[in-house]
Amino acid sequence: MTHEHGFDHPDVIICPGGPLLLRGDHVVEDADGVAHATKRPVSAVCRCGKSADQPWCDGTHKVLAARDRP
Amino acid sequence: MLLPKARGELSEALFDALRSDTGEVGSLHPEPTDDDDAQIALWTMYELHYAGFEDVDDEMEWNPEVLRLRRSLERDFEAGLRARHPQTTLDEPFAEGLFGYIADHDGPSLAAFVQRKADREQVLELLRHRSIYHLKESDPVAWSVPRLPTAPKAALMELQYDEFGGGDPNRLHAHLFALGLEASGLRADPYAYIDDVPVEILELNNAMSLFGLHRRLRAASLGHLAAFEATSSLPSRRMAQGLARLELPQEMIAYYEEHVEADAVHEQLAVRTICGALVAEEPQLVDDVVFGAFTCLDLEDRYAARMLDEWDAA
Numbered sequence: 001m002t003h004e005h006g007f008d009h010p011d012v013i014i015c016p017g018g019p020l021l022l023r024g025d026h027v028v029e030d031a032d033g034v035a036h037a038t039k040r041p042v043s044a045v046c047r048c049g050k051s052a053d054q055p056w057c058d059g060t061h062k063v064l065a066a067r068d069r070p
Numbered sequence: 071m072l073l074p075k076a077r078g079e080l081s082e083a084l085f086d087a088l089r090s091d092t093g094e095v096g097s098l099h100p101e102p103t104d105d106d107d108a109q110i111a112l113w114t115m116y117e118l119h120y121a122g123f124e125d126v127d128d129e130m131e132w133n134p135e136v137l138r139l140r141r142s143l144e145r146d147f148e149a150g151l152r153a154r155h156p157q158t159t160l161d162e163p164f165a166e167g168l169f170g171y172i173a174d175h176d177g178p179s180l181a182a183f184v185q186r187k188a189d190r191e192q193v194l195e196l197l198r199h200r201s202i203y204h205l206k207e208s209d210p211v212a213w214s215v216p217r218l219p220t221a222p223k224a225a226l227m228e229l230q231y232d233e234f235g236g237g238d239p240n241r242l243h244a245h246l247f248a249l250g251l252e253a254s255g256l257r258a259d260p261y262a263y264i265d266d267v268p269v270e271i272l273e274l275n276n277a278m279s280l281f282g283l284h285r286r287l288r289a290a291s292l293g294h295l296a297a298f299e300a301t302s303s304l305p306s307r308r309m310a311q312g313l314a315r316l317e318l319p320q321e322m323i324a325y326y327e328e329h330v331e332a333d334a335v336h337e338q339l340a341v342r343t344i345c346g347a348l349v350a351e352e353p354q355l356v357d358d359v360v361f362g363a364f365t366c367l368d369l370e371d372r373y374a375a376r377m378l379d380e381w382d383a384a
Binding site for chain 1: 165169173220221228229232236303304330331332333335337338342343
């Protein structure tokens with residue numbers, strides 16, 4: 001959609017029931033205190049806590065029951 | 071690369087004409103012998119728009135007779151795809167509706183078979199079949215870029231930039247697959263295995279070219295992308311585990327591991343920022359998005375069913 005001040009283009013997008021999308025270069029510290037640098041134009045950070053690829057999303061939220069999704 | 075082997079009367083007549091240097095395909099096209107014949111003819115005519123063939127003059131890409139035949143086969147192909155697609159209405163909001171539609175689609179899983187049961191020969195056969203697409207991964211949807219309005223165009227390029235390695239050829243996904251093929255002792259030149267692939271693989275590839283090359287079908291192209299990405303992360307994990315179980319080379323495993331993480335991002339982009347932005351601007355295109363998504367899932371099902379049946383694992 002065209003807006004008066006341009007298009008929406010947020011740095012962070014929270015996906016309902018899924019990950020948090022992060023645009024650009026960042027360093028994300030996982031739950032164990034280990035730092036991970038992003039390496040793509042957009043990265044997906046796990047929000048359900050069940051990804052086997054922490055801190056990144058691996059799609060596991062999709063096999064969780066609806067009440068267990070973020 | 072040379073022209074593939076003909077699979078019937080139509081492809082034989084077409085390939086003879088493509089090899090001739092007169093540029094005259096003539097009006098002798100017979101009816102296709104069967105689906106295999108029609109699909110290899112269509113695949114070959116589409117391929118003129120990608121890398122072409124050493125034994126075909128580049129001028130043939132825009133030969134009117136070739137285009138006329140392509141159009142005729144495309145009409146039949148598209149009508150067949152649409153006839154298989156049950157009309158449906160997505161739940162609101164759009165992104166959750168499309169994710170739900172894809173999740174509710176139930177089909178046989180090649181990845182689950184590879185993860186637990188497949189033997190090495192079966193996996194190598196699968197990789198040979200997949201090479202037809204993975205060696206030009208993401209190329210067909212690139213045709214859609216100039217056909218999109220501003221917001222979905224920028225969003226598609228954000229995804230494509232990652233597919234194409236973020237500017238680094240070493241990370242381009244098609245190149246990662248080529249490295250995996252070579253490490254596995256397979257050929258990595260494009261279409262080395264085209265004569266070995268079943269008709270379902272030709273249909274999978276032809277659907278993407280059909281959607282990509284027609285502006286009219288731009289929404290189906292993006293819907294196909296969304297379904298492809300949204301059914302990739304978890305199956306790619308299973309593929310990687312199956313390949314590791316069979317002790318295939320790390321390069322091939324790395325290709326699938328890359329897709330676990332990349333496609334967890336790409337599915338969100340494809341559904342939300344790409345398809346979502348397109349239908350926000352052009353709501354009448356929702357049905358074509360769903361048609362494209364269904365076609366992706368349906369053709370994958372048909373390929374999986376065939377292979378599981380051949381391997382007697384269904």
